[in-house]
Each structure stands twice: as C-alpha cells, then as structure tokens.
Amino acid sequence: xxxxxxxxxxxxxxxxxxxxxxxxxxxxxxxxxxxxxxxxxxxxxxxxxxxxxxxxxxxxxxxxxxxxxxxxxxxxxxxxxxxxxxxxxxxxxxxxxxxxxxxxxxxxxxxxxxxxxxxxxxxxxxxxxxxxxxxxxxxxxxxxxxxxxxxxxxxxxxxxxxxxxxxxxxxxxxxxxxxxxxxxxxxxxxxxxxxxxxxxxxxxxxxxxxxxxxxxxxxxxxxxxxxxxxxxxxxxxxxxxxxxxxxxxxxxxxxxxxxxxxxxxxxxxxxxxxxxxxxxxxxxxxxxxxxxxxxxxxxxxxxxxxxxxxxxxxxxxxxxxxxxxxxxxxxxxxxxxxxxxxxxxxxxxxxxxxxxxxxxxxxxxxxxxxxxxxxxxxxxxxxxxxxxxxxxxxxxxxxxxxxxxxxxxxxxxxxxxxxxxxxxxxxxxxxxxxxxxxxxxxxxxxxxxxxxxxxxxxxxxxxxxxxxxxxxxxxxxxxxxxxxxxxxxxxxxxxxxxxxxxxxxxxxxx
Amino acid sequence: xxxxxxxxxxxxxxxxxxxxxxxxxxxxxxxxxxxxxxxxxxxxxxxxxxxxxxxxxxxxxxxxxxxxxxxxxxxxxxxxxxxxxxxxxxxxxxxxxxxxxxxxxxxxxxxxxxxxxxxxxxxxxxxxxxxxxxxxxxxxxxxxxxxxxxxxxxxxxxxxxxxxxxxxxxxxxxxxxxxxxx
Numbered sequence: 287x288x289x290x291x292x293x294x295x296x297x298x299x300x301x302x303x304x305x306x307x308x309x310x311x312x313x314x315x316x317x318x319x320x321x322x323x324x325x326x327x328x329x330x331x332x333x334x335x336x337x338x339x340x341x342x343x344x345x346x347x348x349x350x351x352x353x354x355x356x357x358x359x360x361x362x363x364x365x366x367x368x369x370x371x372x373x374x375x376x377x378x379x380x381x382x383x384x385x386x387x388x389x390x391x392x393x394x395x396x397x398x399x400x401x402x403x404x405x406x407x408x409x410x411x412x413x414x415x416x417x418x419x420x421x422x423x424x425x426x427x428x429x430x431x432x433x434x435x436x437x438x439x440x441x442x443x444x445x446x447x448x449x450x451x452x453x454x455x456x457x458x459x460x461x462x463x464x465x466x467x468x469x470x471x472x473x474x475x476x477x478x479x480x481x482x483x484x485x486x487x488x489x490x491x492x493x494x495x496x497x498x499x500x501x502x503x504x505x506x507x508x509x510x511x512x513x514x515x516x517x518x519x520x521x522x523x524x525x526x527x528x529x530x531x532x533x534x535x536x537x538x539x540x541x542x543x544x545x546x547x548x549x550x551x552x553x554x555x556x557x558x559x560x561x562x563x564x565x566x567x568x569x570x571x572x573x574x575x576x577x578x579x580x581x582x583x584x585x586x587x588x589x590x591x592x593x594x595x596x597x598x599x600x601x602x603x604x605x606x607x608x609x610x611x612x613x614x615x616x617x618x619x620x621x622x623x624x625x626x627x628x629x630x631x632x633x634x635x636x637x638x639x640x641x642x643x644x645x646x647x648x649x650x651x652x653x654x655x656x657x658x659x660x661x662x663x664x665x666x667x668x669x670x671x672x673x674x675x676x677x678x679x680x681x682x683x684x685x686x687x688x689x690x691x692x693x694x695x696x697x698x699x700x701x702x703x704x705x706x707x708x709x710x711x712x713x714x715x716x717x718x719x720x721x722x723x724x725x726x727x728x729x730x731x732x733x734x735x736x737x738x739x740x741x742x743x744x745x746x747x748x749x750x751x752x753x754x755x756x757x758x759x760x761x762x763x764x765x766x767x768x769x770x771x772x773x774x775x776x777x778x779x780x781x782x783x784x785x786x787x788x789x790x791x792x793x794x795x796x
Numbered sequence: 797x798x799x800x801x802x803x804x805x806x807x808x809x810x811x812x813x814x815x816x817x818x819x820x821x822x823x824x825x826x827x828x829x830x831x832x833x834x835x836x837x838x839x840x841x842x843x844x845x846x847x848x849x850x851x852x853x854x855x856x857x858x859x860x861x862x863x864x865x866x867x868x869x870x871x872x873x874x875x876x877x878x879x880x881x882x883x884x885x886x887x888x889x890x891x892x893x894x895x896x897x898x899x900x901x902x903x904x905x906x907x908x909x910x911x912x913x914x915x916x917x918x919x920x921x922x923x924x925x926x927x928x929x930x931x932x933x934x935x936x937x938x939x940x941x942x943x944x945x946x947x948x949x950x951x952x953x954x955x956x957x958x959x960x961x962x963x964x965x966x967x968x969x970x971x972x973x974x975x976x977x978x
Binding site: 396415424432447448460461463468469483485486494495498512514516520535557558619626757 | 848850860913936
C-alpha cells in the first residue's frame with residue numbers, strides 16, 4: 287500500500303507539472319505576472335461579472351436594432367474594451383488543452399462554461415466546479431470570499447442552475463440540484479467508476495451546498511423549490527436574512543427586496559426560474575409581476591455589498607472601509623427563451639439584461655475602480671438577422687443540395703436550381719400571419735425605431751427579421767464587453783478559461 | 797519497481813520546482829471514489845480547498861421519497877396525485893392503473909429546453925387505502941455533444957407494481973420528488 291501511494295503521489299506531481307503548464311498557458315503570459323502591491327492598474331476594488339446566458343453576437347445586434355435602432359447602442363456596447371470569447375467544452379475524462387488526452391467538445395453547456403470562468407479549467411458538459419476527471423477545483427467566488435471580499439450571486443434562473451451554481455458548488459452533474467439527493471441525478475459512474483458516498487460534496491445536492499457553504503453573501507434569484515426547512519435553518523445559522531419563507535415555500539417579493547438589509551441576504555422570488563419580463567409586462571396584476579427585475583436585483587445587490595464591505599475586514603486595500611466585492615449577475619432567460627425560439631421574449635430578456643448592465647455601468651463610473659465584464663457562456667439557437675422580405679433554407683422549396691459527389695465539401699456546380707419559398711413550410715411570419723401554423727419555418731419580425739408609424743411587430747413591413755437555426759446551443763464565439771482595471775485584456779479574442787485569470791488578478795486572489 | 801518509483805519521485809521534484817511561484821496545482825488523487833481536490837491557483841495566495849463537508853447535513857441514505865405517499869388513501873381503482881416540491885411545474889396526463897402497473901405521462905409546463913432529471917414515484921395501496929409499497933420511474937438525460945431530439949416536454953412512464961405486493965395493490969398515487977428542467 288505504501289509503494290502504491292508513492293507511485294500515485296509521484297504520478298500526481300507529474301500531472302501537476304503538466305496541469306500547471308496548461309493552466310499557465312490558458313491565461314497567457316500575464317498569469318505569471320501576479321502582483322501583490324495592490325497599486326498597479328489591473329487591480330480593482332470590485333469586480334462585477336455579468337453573464338447573458340445564451341447571448342450570441344446576433345442577440346446583441348438584434349436587441350440594439352429593436353430597442354435603439356441601427357445607429358443606437360446597448361449599454362453593454364458602450365463599454366470600451368470589446369472582444370470575443372471562445373467557449374468550447376471537453377469530453378468526460380479529457381485532459382486540459384495541450385495534454386495528450388485532451389478531447390475538446392465544440393459546443394458547451396452552461397455548466398461547463400461556468401466552470402471555465404469560475405475555476406479556470408475546461409470540463410465536460412454538466413460538470414460544476416470539477417474538472418473533466420472529476421477533481422474538485424476552487425471557484426473564483428470561493429477564492430474572493432476567502433480573501434476577504436464580499437460576494438454576491440444574482441440570477442433570473444433557479445439559483446441552483448448551472449451559471450450561479452458554478453460559483454457556489456461542486457457537482458459531477460448539474461441536475462443534482464435538490465432538494466433531495468438521487469443516484470441518477472447526482473452520481474456519474476463514467477467519471478468515478480463507482481458510486482461516491484453520499485457525503486461527498488460532488489454528489490451533495492447543490493441547494494444543500496449553497497445553504498451551508500456561505501460562498502455568496504448576497505444570493506438573489508429563483509428556485510425556492512430546491513430548498514427546504516433544514517436549508518433555512520442552516521442559512522439563518524450563518525447570519526443570512528432570508529426573504530420570504532423557505533420552510534413555508536413562500537416566495538420573496540420586490541417589496542421584500544427593497545426593504546432588505548444586512549451583511550448576508552438570501553432572497554428567492556419564484557419557486558422555479560423567474561418569470562420572463564414580457565409575461566410580467568403583459569400581466570401587470572399577476573403575482574409574477576411582483577418579482578423584481580434583474581436591474582432591481584443588481585442594484586440592491588450592489589447596495590448590500592457596498593454597505594457590508596467594512597464587515598470586520600482588516601485587510602482593506604480599497605481605502606473605502608472594506609476590501610471590495612465580487613458580484614456575478616446572470617440574465618438567464620435569454621437562453622431559455624432562445625431554446626424555445628421565442629424571439630419576442632428573447633429580445634425582452636436581452637433588454638432586461640442590458641438594463642442591468644446600465645445599472646452596473648453607472649455604479650462603476652461613480653466608483654472609479656470596478657472591473658465590469660459583460661459576456662455570455664455560449665450562443666443559443668443560431669439566432670440570425672435576415673434581410674427584410676427574404677427567407678431561410680428551412681423555408682425553401684428546394685433547399686441547397688449536394689450535387690457534386692466528387693467534391694462533397696465544396697460544391698462546384700449550382701446547388702440551388704430555384705430559389706423560392708415552400709408554401710407549406712413558410713406560411714407567413716411566425717409572430718404575425720403565420721402564427722397559427724405550428725409547422726411554419728418563417729421568421730419573426732419586429733418594428734424598429736426607424737420604421738414608419740403604424741408598422742407593427744409581426745408585420746412584413748417591420749424592419750427586423752429574425753430567425754433561429756435550431757433549438758439548441760451553438761459553438762460560436764460570444765461577445766465580451768468590459769471596462770475598468772484590467773479590461774484591456776479583453777480586447778481581441780480570449781478563451782473562457784482566461785476570464786478566471788483576468789478576474790483573479792484584478793482581485794489579487796490568483 | 798524501486799528504480800521506477802525513484803525516477804517518478806525525481807520527476808516529481810522537478811515538477812514541483814518548476815511550478816513554485818507560478819501555479820500551485822496540488823492533486824491528491826486516490827482510487828476511484830475517493831475525494832480528490834485540485835487547487836488551481838497562481839500567485840502568492842495560499843492553496844485553497846473548497847468546503848467538502850457540511851455540519852448538520854445528514855448524507856442521503858436511499859432513493860428520494862415523498863412523505864405525501866402515506867398521507868393519501870385512494871379508493872380501490874383510483875389514482876391520486878401525491879404532493880411534491882415541483883407540482884407547479886408539470887401536469888399528469890393519461891393516468892391508468894390495471895393492477896399490474898400504473899402508467900401515464902408527465903408534461904412539464906415550465907421552461908423546457910431539456911428535462912435533465914425526472915423521477916416519478918408511484919405508491920400502491922390495499923383495499924383499505926393503506927400504502928403497501930412503492931416503485932419509481934427514473935429519467936436522466938445523458939449530456940453529450942449533440943442534442944438529436946427536440947426539447948422533450950412530455951415524458952411517458954410505466955411503473956410496475958412490486959412483486960411483493962402484487963395482488964394486494966388496488967389503487968395508486970403518483971408524485972414527483974425529482975425534476976430538473978431548463
């Protein structure tokens with residue numbers, strides 16, 4: 287046994303070298319340049335990381351044209367540093383990039399992507415806070431908390447969902463959300479070989495972890511059904527002010543949020559995901575309309591984290607009575623409504639997310655030393671803008687076909703003998719005349735600020751024509767917008783794992 | 797074996813020297829099933845191990861149950877719903893019980909891009925409405941690179957009466973203790 291241990295240890299250390307090189311490579315040369323003087327220009331007092339789940343480049347463009355016109359700009363587009371982020375995942379048991387056993391997967395899910403920026407490692411789809419071989423990796427929020435920063439996690443999804451959970455939990459499978467453990471949802475024998483004991487953190491329901499690890503001081507979002515009375519006891523035992531009632535499964539309201547105070551606040555405003563903004567706007571007297579907007583949650587989280595930041599922390603380098611804070615804010619429903627190919631709700635969620643960006647931008651401007659990063663985990667559904675009056679291949683009577691079997695990758699003969707719509711598959715605009723036909727592949731159209739008076743959504747005269755490629759994630763790079771100390775590192779294209787190093791260096795925790 | 801171990805140890809020392817001051821990547825790997833921790837960090841901070849145990853939290857000891865199963869007392873031939881944490885997220889459809897199994901479908905009514913996990917728990921009752929046994933249907937989506945199927949909103953299930961209560965079960969209840977959809 288002793289000899290086995292020795293060999294294992296040696297193997298681990300060799301692995302450590304490889305992994306270290308990989309991790310160093312992920313962040314580029316700057317990873318070796320960590321400084322602890324606290325005075326260089328990449329050091330931020332606060333970091334606010336905003337994530338539009340499923341938000342591709344076209345989501346941004348479409349929202350801009352819809353709400354501000356072609357010549358306008360979303361708030362995120364006014365941030366000075368802009369670039370792109372590559373998002374690929376890896377297969378189960380893969381090594382990190384550069385390793386002999388590296389096996390990339392071009393299309394990520396939200397869990398793998400969250401682990402990439404939260405922990406700086408590539409992992410498999412469904413994994414949270416573990417690498418592709420199942421090893422636990424610390425998250426940025428854990429590191430920030432350990433270093434004395436105040437921490438917050440805000441989402442319009444269930445707070446146990448992949449993006450927020452990526453900062454506050456470690457799980458082999460993202461479905462292990464709670465309130466109860468189940469073998470099928472929590473174990474992954476393809477990673478561990480045999481079932482882990484249920485006391486292992488990696489198979490502990492995410493809600494149980496969040497309620498007990500104290501990683502985030504301020505937790506706002508949805509998912510009340512994931513938590514139970516024991517979780518409420520655990521939260522209150524750590525000093526959290528719990529809005530609403532977990533034991534009674536009574537959701538918190540925007541009024542509860544407005545009056546919330548204290549260093550640690552836990553508020554869930556829906557038993558599941560929060561309600562899409564368009565539905566709330568269309569039903570202003572509904573219970574769901576009492577849920578706060580993402581902007582309201584973002585604003586309150588900043589306020590709570592600001593007020594609580596002199597929370598006994600002696601290692602204060604901010605000069606403002608505390609060490610600062612690290613806050614993650616997710617607009618989750620962009621993705622969920624993109625999966626559904628609901629363009630109107632997708633755009634509404636983009637606007638709600640961008641409104642939260644505007645709140646954060648204003649704070650950062652006042653504060654003067656906050657790094658703000660706005661990005662996405664992946665693109666969802668192949669969202670696209672097509673020319674007014676045109677149609678997609680899915681609507682075509684004769685979709686492109688490969689007619690050159692000798693040159694399958696690059697046809698050299700015409701593949702589109704005619705270019706007309708198929709009347710059966712394109713019965714009109716999906717949010718207009720064609721809405722009654724479930725088989726319709728037509729685009730959704732929306733008026734823009736420069737359209738003539740009287741032009742309405744769903745009209746062929748509307749200026750913005752939108753289509754979806756699919757109902758699933760794509761592997762496209764996603765946009766990133768940033769401002770504040772260290773944001774210049776986001777000019778150009780970076781991998782999503784590099785975000786870990788950029789945030790970590792700004793906070794001086796890596 | 798001794799020599800190989802020595803070489804491995806020497807490589808390990810080299811490895812450690814190479815990473816000091818740049819990155820600490822400490823891996824305490826064990827056999828499958830052992831807890832492993834990797835601390836991936838750079839710079840001057842001390843290595844950090846995430847919290848792995850939670851005071852006062854009792855590890856799960858079995859499959860997820862529903863207290864409501866013992867609180868309902870269906871009449872012979874009846875199928876009733878047993879309360880669970882996600883009852884506002886689905887509807888039960890086409891329920892049927894023939895004495896040998898209970899079948900039906902769960903149609904998820906909240907956001908659906910994927911149903912990641914679903915467990916349907918069936919309670920079986922004797923003629924007096926007393927719970928005599930239970931069984932379950934388990935759905936777990938295996939994540940992979942491609943999603944060949946469209947989003948699944950309706951999952952059909954058939955749950956057989958356990959053999960040890962066969963013949964005694966004359967009524968059923970249906971509840972959902974596990975549901976993860978996005």
